[in-house]
Amino acid sequence: MCPSLDVIAADPSADQAFLEALADWCDRYTPLVALDGTDGLFLDITGCAHLHGGEKALVSDVLSRLFSLGVEARATVSSSAGLSWAAARYGKVAVIAPDDADWVLAPLPVTALRLPAETAAALERVGLKEVGDLLEAPRAPLARRFGSFLLLRLDQARGLEDEPLSPRLPVPSFSSERRLAEPLQDEEYIVELTRHLAKDVRSSLERHGEGGRLFELLLFRVDGRVFRVRAHAAVPLNDADRIAALFRERLQAVHDDLDAGYGFEILRLAVIRSERLDPAQEDFSGVADESQPLAAFIDKVAARFGPDCLMQAALFESHLPERAGGFAPLRDVAAAMRPSALEGKAIPENRPLRIFAHPERVEATAEVPEGAPRSFNWRKTHYRVARAEGPERIAAEWWIDGEAHPTRDYFRVEDQEGRRFWLFREGLYGREVSTARWFMHGVFA
């Protein structure tokens, strides 16, 4: 029918991603950006407009920048979200003063009120085609016939009813940004600028007696892409050098994903999560707290290898060896420097120094079925057992594994050359299994 027609399949997820990228880009104007369906954005510019030279200048700045990005957009500034929505889609005015709401709304079609399709169709059937018709009509019959939602939308558009916007991202409690005349590409300069931003943030953090635990660096690239780099701190932090050091490691870690392109024009440092930080007196050595250097080390490692990389040995309440001990990500730095809480805890004796994550199958021969092994094959090597201690019988935890899980008999054996191993036989003869399987679970010192 139409051979020259180029058909491109719709890709809603890509559209959504693009809209979100635009929302990120709009962060430059205000931190309160909300998505509106699939084709719109709400920006709450309360208190931000003067930073961009007034509302008119802001709208023209948004539109001209979007135009240069290749996006055709329309925008309206007004005192309510509903009115902005209606005017941006159906009207021609860029900035609407609060008093002009009715005047602007009156000539618009009723669909401008964000109504469901059937309500709009019903309104048009009875001849109420424009918003102005609704404004003049008595409210009670309207509500009776078309539901209260219509009047809610109408009041929201007129600014009589409040409409909360839900911003995409939590608004950082502290942030500081720098707009650059000349785009920045070099990582060194980014870190240096981050240090300056951290100094700005520090003063407001100090005023509130807080320190940041999670920082975010927003990098606005000249072509509209926005990069977010997050860095965790092990302890509440307000020191500019430490914050900059965090991002130095972090930027190196994400180096491949961070394409500077033609450079970044805006840098913003935001504190996403902060905690109380009591100022500490520095002693003569210049270090306020013994845990500070450790925290700095942890931050550096975590920035590079992820927050769960550094782990702390932990003991758990369990009989099964693989559940009784393990490593948990280090969360509380101060605990690593405090006196031990394990002092009084009973630690089982005769546990191996190293344990295999998955017990390895061995072929073992025992003198008597229930007895210690005499020899075994492990990793294609034959070992003769010189001495053995055991068994230590450890039953499965039925409340986790179920009642059918076999019991284990652990033996501590030493081979003829002096290597000490921890072997276990799975299953009790006669009661649980007919042929037992042997496993290597750990090695002793």
Added chain:
Amino acid sequence: MAGNGMQRQTVLSLRETIARIEDRRLPGCVRAASAADPAGFRGEREEASRRKLLPVGVPQFDGVLKGGLPLEGMTEIRNAETRDAGAAAGFVAALAALYQREKKERGHLAPILWISQALACQEAGQPYAPGLASYGLDAERFLFVSVRTVKDALWIAETALSVPVFAAVVLEIRGNPACLALSESRRLHVRARAGGVPLLVFRQAGEEEASSAFFRFQVKPASAGERPLPDGSVLCGSIGHPSFHLLVEKSRAYAPLDIFMEWNAHDRRFYPIDERRSAALQTDDKPANPVDPLSASAGRSGRAQPLGRLVAFARAS
């Protein structure tokens, strides 16, 4: 005659350089006035006042260490085969426990950092917290990092050596990776000395290789003693405290070939193994001359090539 004198001077200056590298005084050798060493070696006089040691309590071992374990700098421990990793890990953990106890006695609750190449953990098993706790280590202050590549492990080690919080840093790697060669080990050693942190490089299933470590030991398994009974006898057939067979591969003192000792987790210290058990392997040929002879090169140069190294000959044509 003049040529002879020149030669002697060259030899003397070389000996002096070696002495400086090894941080020891050469008898009868006049030191040149070179206080600021461009290579970063510390002068000996400064060293003598600063050198901090931790006596182990086994006379033979302390003799090799010249007084005790160094409290800063690098020590290398290796084992020959993966299956011996338990013994070597035990020796490393025991040294770490000694370092940790020493810090505790001085009033610092210092953690131990164990950096491990992920491959090493897969092959020889992960450190096990209850085992470490019953071995005498402070399990709560045992920090563990497992990273995929040796390069990452080296980066963490270097970062850790620059913060003065750790009682000891253990770097566990597998084999002899090219990225931990002499220059890298030198870098780590200098860092460890500058930071005042002992670094234990635990080379799992690795060959001996030139490094800047103060000492290098090979750990072999040794059969343990038997459990003592209250009446003084031992429980027949039981497995007592872990024992180690140590081969000193690099040291500055004259080293007997084999040192046997056992670790008492309860006392948190090493004990020498009684004579009856180690007599067969001990050699007691201390020289009358008080000057230290050269360190024994335990099977280093001139030994027979081990079997099974040459996998295939190069093609003839």
